[in-house]
Structures are given as structure tokens and as C-alpha cells.
Amino acid sequence: MPELPEVEALARFLGERVAGRAVGRVYPVAVHALKTYDPPVGSLEGQTVAGVARHGKFLDFRVGPAHLVVHLARAGWVRWSDKLPALPPRPGKGPLALRVLLAADAEGGEGGDGGERGTGAGAALSGEGFDVTEAGTQKHLAVYVVRDPRDVPGVARLGPDPFDPAFTLDAFRDLLGGERRQIKGVLRDQSVIAGIGNAYSDEILHAARMSPFKLAAGLSEAEVEGLWAAVGSTLADAVERSRGLPLKDLKAEKKSGLRVHGRTGEPCPVCGDTVREVSYRDSSLQYCPTCQTGGRPLADRRLSRLLK
Template sequence: MSELPEVESLARFLGERFVGRVVERVYLVSVHALKTYDPPLTALEGQSFEGVERHGKFLDLGVGGLRLVMHLGRAGWVRWRDRLPEAPPRPGRGPLALRVRLGAPDDGAGFEVTEAGSQKHLAVYVVRDVLEVPGVARLGPDPLSEEFTVEAFGRLLAGESRQIKGVLRDQSVLAGIGNAYSDEILHTARMSPFKLAAKLSEEEVARIHEAIGTTLREAVERSRGLALKDLKAEKRSGLRVHGRKGEPCPVCGDTIREVSFSDASMQYCPHCQTGGKVLADRRMSRLLK
């Protein structure tokens, strides 16, 4: 799934290429992806791109006073093409979900939104105000904003009875962190993913807060200037523990372990994060404190 660093890089890439350009045609290929009907997608045609923003994992394109908002889900992506096919796309079972074609003087250029796999989570909205998108309206603070201080983070965690791994992934608490970067953040902070958030000491809260900023900013910087087609590969190569089950920890050399759940998995280093204890790899395992 695309998380904050990848969506931030997408926003910067598209912002550099789109602002001032005109939408000629918008083709909806995957009907299930469109979550709104008023205004229609066709209302974007003939309008100019005004800017691109990011809200957590949501990509927000300003087009002629409207907002084209996208959440890429687990397997969605945006692909820039200097020359789109002349023929309109046909609905089918392929990955193409949306195509946006630019007009003069950029005839033929544009972007496509795709989604791989059988599980469809891509969501596209056309709204007048970005807060009309329910997922955006529910977002917590952005962890890269100046307002996200260690004191503010401590207030968010106060009274939280959940494990810190789940809290970091909750978009209503913090916007933009998912499964991969929560693993990375907790590894950097040397913290068990299963420690209760409300029981963290001030020093532990400060460690996690620092790890959030360091991990996300480094990921954004690594992506700077890369072509869209290279962003996913960069993410995978930059991860230290997530997706690296069985490999040596780059900090201590211990073997990275995994806990699998029904629809996801997480990775951690026992030596760095859980005092050498290894979690049983089953959904209902007793969690470490």
C-alpha cells in the first residue's frame, strides 16, 4: 500500500507537471472506483490544474475549482505517460481504472490510474471541498507538520488502550502511516509493536516521535526526483525490517521475524525490539507488553 512518503512524492511529481495544464478528457474505466456522482467526472474536462496536495494517503488534485481526490488502496498507482493511446480505453478486467488526457499544448500526454490484483480498494472522488471525502474528514494530524510536536503526540497516546503498532496505523490518530512504515518506525525506536500506548514512558514517547519524523522524512528524500515508475522499488529497497522476514537485522544481525494475521503481516527484530523474545506466529498469540 502507498503510504505518506510515496503519496508525497506523487504529489510533488504531479504538481511539477500539471499546474496550468488543461484536462481534455477523463475516461472512467473501472466504475467501482468512482465513489461520487455529483459533480460528474466530465466536469473536469476543459478545466486547468491548479495544484496538487496530499492529505495522509489521499492525493488531492485541484482542477478548475473542483477536487479530484484519490486513495490508491493496496495496489493502486499513478503512471505518467508522455503519449497516451489515441483510442479510448475499453472497460475490462485489466488494471487500468482511470485515464486523464491533457489538451493543447500537451496533446496526448497525461496519466493513468491503475490497480493490480483482484481485491479492489482504489477510490476516486470528484468534490467541491476535499472535506466532503469521508476518509479525509476523519484524518488525524499530519506527522510531518510543524504542529506535530512530541507534546501533541503524547496527548494523542494518553488513554490509548491499544498496542502502539495499531495506534500508529490508525488514520484518525495520525495521517499517512501504514503497515510498512509503522514497522520501520518501531524498529528505529527500538520498541515492541505490542506495547500498550498508554503505558509508554515520556522517554519512549519521545523516541517514537523522533523515529516518526526521521523515518518519514528520509523516505521522502530518497524518493525526491525519481520517476513514478521507480518509487515503489525505492520504497522496498529502503525498508530495513518490513518485508524482510528471515534476513539479518541491519542494526544487530539478529534474524528478522514475522507475525502473520488474516490480511496482513508485520516484521520486527527480537533483539532490538522485544528483549530477545520471539512472538508466536499466529493471529491469537499472546502479545508482548
């Protein structure tokens, strides 16, 4: 699942290529993925892309007066191409959910003014653009066309972003203060902190040398400070590793940079102990017993306690 570092990299990569360009065609191939109808998706055609932003795990393309907001869910991705076919793609059972083609006329006018650029239905297409795809049979990818990104329910519910200057140690301490849940679940809750998912919550807890089952409200001051630092450094390092990479390499870079997540049975790169796993119904977490739980393996999640 793309998380904050990958979506940040996508936003930067795409922003460099589409800002100031006009949208030529938008093809909503997977109708189930389109969650809004007003404004219509066709209203984006002929409009200038002012830029690409990120809200948690949401991509936000500012197109004229509207926003094209995409949530990639578990198996979604964005693929850039310099040579997309001009013919409309056929709806089917394939992974393609949305195609956006840029207009050939890249001159005239500055991006960001939200105005028309004379590239309506008859505009020539450049061949440049991107596909939004979703692998697998479970289709959860979501596309919204809205006037304000906060009109998207998932964006409206987001907690503070770890890269926001307001995400201070004091603010983090306040977020955890009333939480009687396990810290793993708190870190993944998008209404508490935006952008952290299953993979990077594992990595953050490993960097902080903290059990994923520890109660958030019970953390000591030293533990809160260490966890806050681990959030910032882990995410910043992941974004930096992705800087300048083509989109096709981002997934491999994420996997190669993970120290415990997805590495069950492998040696911990810090202490050499074997990375272990706790399975959920539809996901799992990984951790190092020596680094995080005093050498003791965690029990099944249903027990929510350490094995004795």
C-alpha cells in the first residue's frame, strides 16, 4: 500500500511534469472508482494543472477551479508515459482505472491561474499523461473531482501531517495523551496522524525500539520523545531515498529500505535477532524481539499480551 513517502514522491514527480500543462482528455475507465459526479470529470478537460499536492495518502491534482483527488488504497499506483494512445481505452477487467492525457499545446499562459487555455474537446493530444491503475480483485481505489479537497470525506478526517511544522513534540504528546489503544493502531489511524500505514508504523516502532502492543497513553516522556523523533526520521529518510527515482522504481525502493516490515524470518539489521510476525485477519505486523520487546515474542493479537 502506498504510504506517505511514496505518495509524496508521486506528487513531486507528477508535479514536475504536469504543472502548467493543460488536460486534454480524462477517461474514467473503472466507473466504480469514480466517487463523485459534480463537478463532472469531463470538466477537467481544457483546464490548466496548477500543481500536485499530497494530503496524507491522497494525491491532489489542482486542475483549474477543481481538484482531482486520488486515493490509491492497497493496490493502486500511478504510471507516467510519454506515449499514451489517443484512442479511448476500453473498459474491462484490467487494472486501468483512470487515464489522463495532456494537451499538445503546452505554450501560452502560466499554470496556477485556474483559467481556460483553449484546449477543449477538439484539442490535439501530446501523448504524455498518466494512468491510475489498481491490481488484484479487491477494488478500493477511489477518484474524486471536487471543488475543495476537504469535500473528500477521507481528507476531511485527516489528522496532522508529520511533515507539517505544527507537528511538534508537544502536539504529538497531546495526540497520544488520551489514547488507550495499542501504539501500532494509533500510528495507523489517519484521523490521528496522516499518512502512516502498516509498513511505516512497523519501521517507526522498530526505530523507536518500542513494542507495537504498548498502550499509547502509558508511554513515558522519554518514550514519547523517542517515538516522535522516529516518526520524523523514518519518513524523511524514506522520502529522501525516493527522490529523483522514476515511478516504476518507487515500490522496489520502498521494499529495499524496510528493515523489519515484510521481513519475517530474516535477521534484524540492528541486532541480528530473527524478525517475527503477528498475523491479523487481513494484514500482519513485523517486529524484532530483541530491539522492541525485551527478547520475548509477542502473542497472537487476540491475546494482546506478551507470551510468558
